[in-house]
Amino acid sequence: MPHTRTITAFLISGIVTAIFIAAITIGGELAPAFKDWLKTTFYHHWLGKGALAVILFFVLGILLSFIAPRSDSALASSARALTWVSILSALVILGFFTAEAFHLF
Amino acid sequence: MSFGFAIAAHVILGLCGLASSYAVVLNLRKRELPRGFLKTFSLIAFLSYAASWATAAYYYVLLYGKAVKPVILAGKYPWAHTIFMESKEHIFLLIPFLSLLTAAIIWFLGNRLQSDESLRSATAALALVTFLIGVFVTIAGVLISGAVR
Numbered sequence: 650m651p652h653t654r655t656i657t658a659f660l661i662s663g664i665v666t667a668i669f670i671a672a673i674t675i676g677g678e679l680a681p682a683f684k685d686w687l688k689t690t691f692y693h694h695w696l697g698k699g700a701l702a703v704i705l706f707f708v709l710g711i712l713l714s715f716i717a718p719r720s721d722s723a724l725a726s727s728a729r730a731l732t733w734v735s736i737l738s739a740l741v742i743l744g745f746f747t748a749e750a751f752h753l754f
Numbered sequence: 755m756s757f758g759f760a761i762a763a764h765v766i767l768g769l770c771g772l773a774s775s776y777a778v779v780l781n782l783r784k785r786e787l788p789r790g791f792l793k794t795f796s797l798i799a800f801l802s803y804a805a806s807w808a809t810a811a812y813y814y815v816l817l818y819g820k821a822v823k824p825v826i827l828a829g830k831y832p833w834a835h836t837i838f839m840e841s842k843e844h845i846f847l848l849i850p851f852l853s854l855l856t857a858a859i860i861w862f863l864g865n866r867l868q869s870d871e872s873l874r875s876a877t878a879a880l881a882l883v884t885f886l887i888g889v890f891v892t893i894a895g896v897l898i899s900g901a902v903r
Contacts, residue, residue, distance in 0.1 A: 743837075
């Protein structure tokens with residue numbers, strides 16, 4: 650089915666986007682110059698992170714639509730992987746800001 | 755748009771998304787899937803989260819950093835900002851993508867959800883994690899609101 654490949658592609662893109670959100674969040678805190686660039690370019694660092702995540706999600710999803718697997722098992726596996734990666738991404742972000750608040754680094 | 759209206763809309767739309775995600779989780783567990791219901795509520799969930807994101811952006815970008823954050827940091831509960839607001843604003847970014855993908859599976863592959871148990875449980879897990887992240891964001895919002903007072 651044509652939708653299977655497209656949705657699998659966007660699920661994989663969602664996995665990459667979830668990792669990207671955690672990475673850009675932590676990267677922005679650890680590299681002030683990067684956070685400043687986000688502020689300068691997008692008016693606010695949070696708007697920049699959201700805009701870059703949206704662009705990444707759709708561009709990568711479209712590109713992967715040509716090469717993603719068509720199988721039903723890949724579709725369900727991608728959905729499960731996205732679930733776990735999202736949980737990990739959320740925990741990493743929460744853990745990072747908790748550690749930062751307690752001056753652990 | 756006033757900031758009061760923006761924050762009220764953000765909260766109401768977020769709760770609407772949360773309730774819709776929960777309805778999707780529960781209905782994906784039924785023996786006979788109510789496909790029309792699932793389509794409607796998965797779409798409402800995505801649209802509510804997207805609109806909640808937009809209204810949050812208006813309030814957060816234009817008011818929070820200048821008027822609310824300094825009050826919290828100078829108050830008794832600065833961790834409400836340093837831990838919960840910082841985490842909430844970034845973890846929230848996951849929700850629109852998760853809810854969009856849940857809706858996409860239900861809308862475009864809904865006819866297979868009835869017979870494909872693996873796809874159905876994976877979709878239910880996706881909707882459940884959307885709901886749970888939404889619950890965390892909601893609780894963080896309550897803590898932040900309390901810390902301002």
